[in-house]
Amino acid sequence: MSTSRLRRVAVLVLEGAKPLDVGIPAQVFTTRASMPYEVRVCGAEPGTVTGGDGLSYAVAHGLEALAWADIVFVPGYRFPDRDDPPPSVVDALVAAHDRGARLAAISTGAFALAATGLLDGRRATTHWHYTRRLAAKYPQIQVDENVLFVDEGKVLTSAGAASGIDLCLHLLRRDLGVAASNHAARRLVAAPYRSGGQAQYVPRSVPEPLGERFAATREWALHRLDRPLTLDALAEHAAVSPRTFSRRFAEDTGYTPMQWVMRARIDLARELLERSERSVEQIAADVGLGTGSNLRLHFQRILGTTPIQYRRTFARGE
Template structure:
């Protein structure tokens, strides 16, 4: 999944396009594995799909020699956003996406790019994400698609759909985590000054406004807890550390993160388990101890529920798909 083609169409929003270029088109020498090969593929402006100058929205234009052929043959095809959610995507792009999928490419949409993927029929019968403001329209235009207006992204393996704006960062980090592992994703997240991992099922936005005061920030508590995942932390432990009651902590937690303390703890432990499984050959029971899930049986149950495969299978699959390191010169 190391070659990435980006579908660039006339009038498309610039934010998602710039994000994809920054994440996947920047040299990442600090990550030991060879990075992605990124190609911007112009759709429509030139005859024969051989590239051209594409005017994006907000005074930006993309000049590229690549067109449909490179898009069809890429490992991953990204559709950053749709220029017009009420109109139909270019037929040339729809045909190319279907052919790329048939050849085994992973298709990824950000924000309103889900409208383009929906037009291919590849989202029929599947859950999909888009910007919450456009979720109802997507469901109305493509009733066979199961639109979830609340989640950050949905990954079906061959097709990934993400929500709007900064959720695109979460999608990009998720792809890097899937392709290169947690360590590489965490390194990239630090460079982007972004959360290392927000699960796809996390809410796109929080109904309750964040408090104006910052002296009751949960950041110190979250940092304290993240360093002690190997211990049997409970919500009561977190509340005591925060000098508050469990009920008050739960309310503050939801206001700040959109989730509960227990779910946050569980997500951190699963993320830690993934890192340990990716980075070494520790026995599963030892991994369970280090991430605070106690026993191998407990780890298997929670890990399988969260990730979709048991720990042993995850480790084997990760090492099988991990790219070979670039040769040393």
């Protein structure tokens, strides 16, 4: 792989950094044949950074890595509402943003981005335990406590550590397409895609077995996208009423059942456009949308582009 084509990722380790938050982007974007990225782990300066949970980090790079990177991840750290990042870190984050880098916070890393002022007037999230504290400390931010991640273009934030995986996969989908994102998810043994609008946690009143049953229904549906899938059929598979299924499905995924089915069909169409030479009409039949015109309609509505334009952008080997 030519290093001139690698996208550059910096993972900024602050005092008290949480190990899982640091490890997620470092592992997801690790350089390999399917992943055209180069990762550098950095700190306010090179050397040892004291982390959270009894760990420390030996970082080889300082803030110059932020001037090098296309994407800067800010992992969560302990006591974010008490300890502001050093002014040098704030200045480096602002400079990275100003020259066009994307800044992505995992969990309480949102506090470091908030200190830059770059989240003012924007939507953002963080771990549910800290959302009210983030809103109190930075009232100019529109804090959303009921989502897994928020994409504001050049500035992104996510909830607790596991949602950092969702955020990374979301960025992969934007950069490389759905096939690469799904490949990475399989490597990580993670869910291929969870909506950013999905709730951070399920209310305790929801019985766990029902959640498992709904997951099985989603898996069942994914293997039948070329066939008719109605609300009644999905609810019947889950052995609940359509009304219960609709309400609980939205809580689980952030989508209504039929919105989810449509997006699953579009995702499958995206992968077929990326990895096969099948025509738009053939792909429309493969994913249960019937005709090419129907596929084009929903593709434009959901993705803002056409199947042919999408194929030109993400087709394998281009």
